[in-house]
Structures are given as structure tokens and as C-alpha cells.
Amino acid sequence: xxxxxxxxxxxMIHEEEHDLESYQSSIPRWCNGCGDNAILAAVQxxxxxxxxxxxxxxxxxxxxxxxxxxxxMKTYGFHSIHGRAxxxxxxxxxxxxxxxxxxxTGDGDCCSIGAAxxxxxxxxxxxxxxxxxxxxxxxxxxxxxxxxSPAGLKSKTTPRGAYLEALNxxxxxxxxxxxxxxxxxxxxxPEVVYDILAAAFHHKGFSxxxxxxxxxxxxxxxLDPWLHDPNRNLLLTHENGITISPGLGRAYKNQRVHDxxxxxxxxxxxxxxxxxxxxxxxxxxxxxxxxxxxxxSELRTPxxxxxxxxxxxxxxxxxxxxxxxxxxxxx
Numbered sequence: 001x002x003x004x005x006x007x008x009x010x011x012m013i014h015e016e017e018h019d020l021e022s023y024q025s026s027i028p029r030w031c032n033g034c035g036d037n038a039i040l041a042a043v044q045x046x047x048x049x050x051x052x053x054x055x056x057x058x059x060x061x062x063x064x065x066x067x068x069x070x071x072x073m074k075t076y077g078f079h080s081i082h083g084r085a086x087x088x089x090x091x092x093x094x095x096x097x098x099x100x101x102x103x104x105t106g107d108g109d110c111c112s113i114g115a116a117x118x119x120x121x122x123x124x125x126x127x128x129x130x131x132x133x134x135x136x137x138x139x140x141x142x143x144x145x146x147x148x149s150p151a152g153l154k155s156k157t158t159p160r161g162a163y164l165e166a167l168n169x170x171x172x173x174x175x176x177x178x179x180x181x182x183x184x185x186x187x188x189x190p191e192v193v194y195d196i197l198a199a200a201f202h203h204k205g206f207s208x209x210x211x212x213x214x215x216x217x218x219x220x221x222x223l224d225p226w227l228h229d230p231n232r233n234l235l236l237t238h239e240n241g242i243t244i245s246p247g248l249g250r251a252y253k254n255q256r257v258h259d260x261x262x263x264x265x266x267x268x269x270x271x272x273x274x275x276x277x278x279x280x281x282x283x284x285x286x287x288x289x290x291x292x293x294x295x296x297s298e299l300r301t302p303x304x305x306x307x308x309x310x311x312x313x314x315x316x317x318x319x320x321x322x323x324x325x326x327x328x329x330x331x
Contacts, residue, residue: 023074
């Protein structure tokens with residue numbers, strides 16, 4: 001047995017330890033103060049703490065500032081086209097249910113061009129963690145209004161102010177059949193960002209986490225009222241949700257006990273914009289996952305994959321002329 005083969009066997013026998021640097025790829029190119037940096041730090045910490053194998057972990061994104069996420073993770077990744085992160089992630093999970101699948105998407109990528117995929121992904125309830133990076137503006141294309149831009153926001157596409165009320169990703173998600181996990185965080189409370197992402201990762205099903213984040217380039221003061229006034233952040237606590245550390249509790253005293261199994265109450269809380277609800281709004285572990293309903297692991301066994309490949313290759317095989325008494329292999 002060669003040394004390389006020996007190392008592979010040892011890695012399979014003994015769980016490999018990974019430090020934080022094991023998940024850090026290139027240096028992020030986001031603006032200083034961008035909330036994407038806080039989200040990236042929390043996700044990399046989560047991967048380390050959960051001892052995720054980089055070769056068994058996939059990050060999928062669409063298009064936007066947030067969608068550069070796979071470039072900064074030293075795992076497998078797929079930087080897809082605008083609005084198509086979710087169907088690509090579903091294809092990966094269905095084909096390889098053994099992989100840990102994460103999706104990074106933005107308020108435009110998910111809630112505009114990708115809205116139909118978003119709705120049906122909730123219905124499928126495939127086991128993946130989806131993070132909606134919501135800064136209320138199109139940052140990559142330099143300040144156009146997004147579906148979550150508040151009414152009156154002036155941008156390059158709405159110079160007189162946005163005419164429509166903002167779409168609320170939480171209430172939309174909570175209104176779709178088969179919804180199983182919905183949470184919200186804000187980038188300026190990193191401790192809660194991590195706790196919510198950890199809960200989302202451990203949930204079996206489609207975990208939807210909206211993270212409200214700052215855009216220092218195009219909306220530098222947009223979220224300052226909530227950033228500087230802790231009472232305008234409503235922290236949701238529960239034994240089946242998240243708990244607040246004593247230190248954080250002294251800073252953020254506006255707290256409410258919320259049972260995440262109460263869907264009606266979750267919808268009511270989700271409709272609040274001021275204060276911003278922060279925590280796990282809804283969790284239902286009993287919703288079946290689509291990949292298990294379809295038995296995707298059985299459909300993609302090595303034997304079946306080999307049979308499919310051989311059947312396709314046989315279509316193009318040039319068989320030698322048969323000798324007397326021989327029968328040509330069926331094509």
C-alpha cells in the first residue's frame with residue numbers, strides 16, 4: 001500500500017480535525033464594514049465547531065455581493081447565475097444527500113429574479129441551510145432598489161423614492177406550505193448570528209435564515225437607528241430557540257419568550273419592522289424532506305450510476321463483427 005493510500009485510510013478511520021484556517025480561502029473583497037464579513041466569520045466558525053469535512057461541504061450562491069461567498073470558503077462551491085442558487089443546491093442535495101449544502105443569496109437574487117425558486121424550495125423542504133443576506137439595496141450593480149427596499153428609499157432606479165412597501169421575506173416564507181424553519185438575525189449582534197446559524201444547521205429540513213446587514217457604501221446610515229438603540233431589537237428566546245448570555249442580555253434588554261412551534265404567533269412577530277425581531281421564529285422538525293420522500297440515496301447508488309453510464313456508453317460502442325454462433329450484446 002502506498003503512503004498516499006495509507007493516508008486516505010487513516011483519514012477515514014480517524015476524524016480529521018480542522019482549524020478555522022481550514023475553511024478560509026481568498027481574502028474577501030467586500031467593503032469595510034459590510035455585513036457579509038460578519039456572516040462569513042460566523043459560518044467559518046460554525047464549520048470549525050461542527051468539524052465539517054471541506055470535501056463533504058458545498059456552498060452555492062447566485063449573483064450579488066453576498067454571492068461571492070463560495071470564493072471565500074475552502075470547500076466545494078458553485079457560483080451560479082442570477083436567481084438560480086436554490087435549484088442548483090437542490091440538484092446537488094438530491095444527487096448527493098450525504099453532502100452538507102449551504103446557500104448564500106441576496107435580497108435581489110432570492111426575492112426578485114429567484115422568487116419562484118424560493119417559494120418551491122420551501123415546499124420541497126430539502127435538508128440545507130439557506131442564508132438570505134438582506135441589505136435592502138442592490139450593491140453589486142451600484143445602488144438600485146431591491147424588493148426589500150423600504151418605501152421612499154431613493155436609489156438610481158427610484159430617484160424620487162421607492163413607491164412600493166418593502167417585501168417581507170419572513171412573512172412570505174412563513175406563508176408557504178411545508179415551511180419548517182425560519183429565523184432572523186442582524187449583523188451587529190454576532191453572537192446571535194452564530195447561535196441562529198448553528199440552530200439552522202442542526203435542523204433537518206430547509207432552514208431559512210434572513211440576516212439584516214449593513215451596506216456601508218450605498219446605505220451607510222440606513223440601519224443606524226437599530227444599531228445605536230438596543231431597544232429597537234427584539235430578542236426572541238426559548239428553550240427550543242436561542243438563549244441569551246448574561247452579558248448580551250444586559251445590553252439588549254428588550255426580550256420576549258417565543259415558542260417557535262407557534263406558527264400563528266411567528267407570523268405575527270415576523271410582520272414587525274420596528275423593533276426588529278431577532279431569533280428563531282418557527283421550527284417544525286416533523287416536515288418530511290423531499291430527498292427522503294423520493295429516496296434519492298437509493299436512486300444514486302454506485303451500482304445504479306454505473307449501470308446508467310454503461311447503458312449510455314453502449315449506445316456509441318462499435319461492436320466487432322459477430323462470429324458464427326455469437327450474439328451481439330444488446331444496446
